[in-house]
Amino acid sequence: MPIIQDPHQLNVKYIKLVSQIEDREMGEWSYDCDKPEEFDLAWPSNPINKSENYRVSPAKLKGTNAKKAVKGERILLCQNNALYGHRATHVVEIIDNPGDTWFEYGMWFRKVKVIWIPKTPWKDNAPESKKVTGYRFKDGNIISVDCETVALNLSYLQPPFLHLEVIGIEPR
Numbered sequence: 001m002p003i004i005q006d007p008h009q010l011n012v013k014y015i016k017l018v019s020q021i022e023d024r025e026m027g028e029w030s031y032d033c034d035k036p037e038e039f040d041l042a043w044p045s046n047p048i049n050k051s052e053n054y055r056v057s058p059a060k061l062k063g064t065n066a067k068k069a070v071k072g073e074r075i076l077l078c079q080n081n082a083l084y085g086h087r088a089t090h091v092v093e094i095i096d097n098p099g100d101t102w103f104e105y106g107m108w109f110r111k112v113k114v115i116w117i118p119k120t121p122w123k124d125n126a127p128e129s130k131k132v133t134g135y136r137f138k139d140g141n142i143i144s145v146d147c148e149t150v151a152l153n154l155s156y157l158q159p160p161f162l163h164l165e166v167i168g169i170e171p172r
Contacts, residue, residue, distance in 0.1 A: 010091045010116055010154060014068075014075045014142040015133050016041075017086070027083040031090060033120050041075075041092065043108040044140040065141040066108035067098035074115060075142055076152075078129035084122070086129035086136060088157065091116040116157065127156040 018030050031039065043066040069075060077090040092112035102109050118126045130136050134151025137143070145152045 010076075010157065011074055012076045012091060012145055012152065012154065013073045014144060015137075015150065015152075016075050016077055016142045017129070017137050017140055018042075018077055018079045019140065027081065027123075029079055029081055029089065029122065031077065031079065033117055033122070038095065038111060038113045040109045041077075041112045042140075043110070043142075045103070045106050045108060066101045066110055068142055069094045069098075069110070071095065071097050075112070076132065076145075078133065078137075081123075084126075087122055087126035088129050088132045089118065089122055089126050090114055091157075118157075132156045 031041075071094055074091055074093045076088055077092060078086055079089045080086050091114075093115050094110055095113050096111040100111070132153055134153065135149050143150065
């Protein structure tokens with residue numbers, strides 16, 4: 001496939017912030033360009049019920065937000081990197097069904113495949129999340145691009161941002 005000419009063809013439905021994983025070296029990305037074409041995307045378990053200020057068991061949470069997206073829907077991943085700030089680094093597509101969600105290591109997981117990633121190095125080429133989404137968010141849940149606080153501007157996802165085949169990863 002060629003370089004994506006029209007970023008609106010990405011058909012993004014949701015936005016998700018990914019925080020830097022604690023055991024990563026300073027400046028590393030939680031999900032990087034070396035990730036395989038498909039990977040397991042994590043959601044926080046949201047263990048605190050803020051309205052009643054008590055811990056909620058994972059069994060009661062049931063991965064509600066992780067189950068929100070259906071198979072085939074696409075998510076813009078914005079990563080919070082300690083050195084480089086919030087950056088738009090991936091568009092992924094959900095490849096499993098909401099019922100396939102699983103809980104492990106204190107997080108919920110879904111299977112996704114990579115549709116789009118920016119050219120490396122991301123510190124120079126991945127656009128700032130706020131420019132793409134219109135606002136800065138802190139939560140690891142997905143939010144709809146139709147939310148009134150979101151002003152999605154996919155024009156920031158332009159070349160030199162490359163589709164997988166251009167960087168040498170062959171889609172199945």
